[in-house]
Amino acid sequence: MFSRTLVFLLILPALPVLADDPWVVYEGKEGPGKGKHIVLVSGDEEYRSEETLPQLAAILARHHGFKCTVLFAIDKKDGTINPNVNNNIPGLEKLKEADLAIFFLRFRNLPDEQMQYIADYVDSGKPIIGLRTSTHAFSISGKSKFADWSWNRPDGGFGRRVLGETWVAHHGAHGRESTRGVIAADAKNHPVVRGIQDGDIWGPTDVYTVKLPLPGDSKPLVLGQVLRGMKPTDPPVEGKKNDPMMPIAWVKTHTTSSGQKARVFTATIASSQDLQSEGVRRLYVNACYWALGLEDRLPEKAKVDLVGTFQPRPFSFNGYQKGLKPADLRWKD
Numbered sequence: 369m370f371s372r373t374l375v376f377l378l379i380l381p382a383l384p385v386l387a388d389d390p391w392v393v394y395e396g397k398e399g400p401g402k403g404k405h406i407v408l409v410s411g412d413e414e415y416r417s418e419e420t421l422p423q424l425a426a427i428l429a430r431h432h433g434f435k436c437t438v439l440f441a442i443d444k445k446d447g448t449i450n451p452n453v454n455n456n457i458p459g460l461e462k463l464k465e466a467d468l469a470i471f472f473l474r475f476r477n478l479p480d481e482q483m484q485y486i487a488d489y490v491d492s493g494k495p496i497i498g499l500r501t502s503t504h505a506f507s508i509s510g511k512s513k514f515a516d517w518s519w520n521r522p523d524g525g526f527g528r529r530v531l532g533e534t535w536v537a538h539h540g541a542h543g544r545e546s547t548r549g550v551i552a553a554d555a556k557n558h559p560v561v562r563g564i565q566d567g568d569i570w571g572p573t574d575v576y577t578v579k580l581p582l583p584g585d586s587k588p589l590v591l592g593q594v595l596r597g598m599k600p601t602d603p604p605v606e607g608k609k610n611d612p613m614m615p616i617a618w619v620k621t622h623t624t625s626s627g628q629k630a631r632v633f634t635a636t637i638a639s640s641q642d643l644q645s646e647g648v649r650r651l652y653v654n655a656c657y658w659a660l661g662l663e664d665r666l667p668e669k670a671k672v673d674l675v676g677t678f679q680p681r682p683f684s685f686n687g688y689q690k691g692l693k694p695a696d697l698r699w700k701d
Contacts, residue, residue, distance in 0.1 A: 390442045390458040392694045394425045399433025400665040406434050406656065407466035409486075411441040412474035412501045413451050415573065415683045416640035420499070421472055422697050423643055424652055426675035432653065437462050440694055441476075449692045454478075454507075460485035467494065468659055472638060474501035475519070476508075483514040490530060493628030495659035497652075500573070500638035503527040504535035531634040532586045532620050533578045539614050540574030540594040545605060547575050547637055548593040549616065549647060555589040559663035560619060560633065560654045563670065564590075568647030569637065570600040573683065575614050576636040588615035590651070592637065600645075617651060619658070631659045640680030646672060 396402055408425050410417035418440055425436035439459045443450040455477050463469055463485050478486075483506075490496065498505070504519035504527055517526040519534045527534035540547060549569025551561050575592035582588065591613035595602040604610050617635040624630060633655040642648045649672035657666040681687050 388447070388695070390447060390694055391437055391439050391462070392422060392425075392697045394429035394436045394438075396429045396433040396435045399431065400657070400662055401428065401432040401434030401660075404434050404467045404660060405465055406436045406468045406470060407462050408436060408438045408470040408472070409457060409460070410439065410472050411451060411454070411457055411476055412472060413454075414474065414685050414687075415472075415500055415638065416681055416688065417472035417499070418449050418451055418688060419640035419680050420638065420643050421470065423640070423675065423678050424470070424649075427649060427653065427672055428656060430675050431671040431673065432656075434656070437466075438694075438697075447693055448690070449688070449694065451688050452686070457482060463489040468497065468656060469494070470497040470499065470656075471502045471505060472499040473505035475504060476506050478506070478508070480512055480514060483508070483512070483517070487514065490526075490622070491624045491626070493624050493626075493630045495631040496530065496622065496633075497655055497659060498527075498531040498632070498634045500636055501535075503531055503533050503576070503634070503636065528583065530622050531632060532582045532584075532618060533634070536577040536579060538574050539577040539609065540592070540605075542574050544598070545574055546570065546572045546595045546598045546600070546602065547616065548595055548600065548604070549590045549637065549651075550593050550613065552588045552591055552615070555587065558587075558589055558619075559658045559666055560617070560651065561589055562654055562666055563668050564647050564650055564654075567600070568645075569651060570645050571637045571639065571642030571648060572598050573637060573639045573642055575609075575616060578614050578636075580612070582615065582618060582620070584620055586618050586620040588618045590615070590617035590635075590637075592616035631661075633659055639683045641683060643680065644678070649674075
């Protein structure tokens, strides 16, 4: 058993890792992802990315064979996971060996030496997935050479340039109006929504506003229907909030400085509670296959069962589990 009470329990083979590593690695079992390495980078104060990404990594490792490394915002004083620490994510050098990077960040102000690993990855032409608040992943000090990555730059910074949108506003009423996913009419045959029907995607997080049309070759895949309440059976809100509906998941191309074309997937429905929805989990897993060019190996309904017991905390500021270290998220025989 684990040494302390955890948000969820993983039951998988032990790993030869150091107890003091400020990250966690889930070695892939058998599956189409065998030989591919996904690095998942967490760090947001509200939506529990430190819970979402380890569970997603476990699903990808156990059911699909991907090796997954999860990075966290770490408090230097005690080595605990602390998403309120916005200037320290150890292990970003792991991006040098990644085949795919998944970011779930919010208003990070990382030092230049850490940002450089992210910048090098983004410019590598490898695929990128951005979840929820990654549209406003960075709020960088003006003295940094990466200040133009900030969400509030005239061009929208990293969010708008790479993912397709920066922070705009809450479109649904935050904490009062949940989100039902509706597949875009011209996207029903896209691999990322394979095995997903209207209504399969639901989450208590609200729809984000995006400026339409999305830039470049962005293609909306899932639209967010704003619901009157916080249950998947609640009826949709009447009026302009759903006319038109905002995209909550899309794909696009990011062109690097050398002209390479990287596949990008962005989803603004993302919190640890949203991950309880089978449709949300399938959306993310499908997106990983597509991003890596493995869509021809994607079944009609990819296996997305939760690994272990997953009891996510409600999204809120300061609602994270105190005193947790990455080593506590590893599994034992």
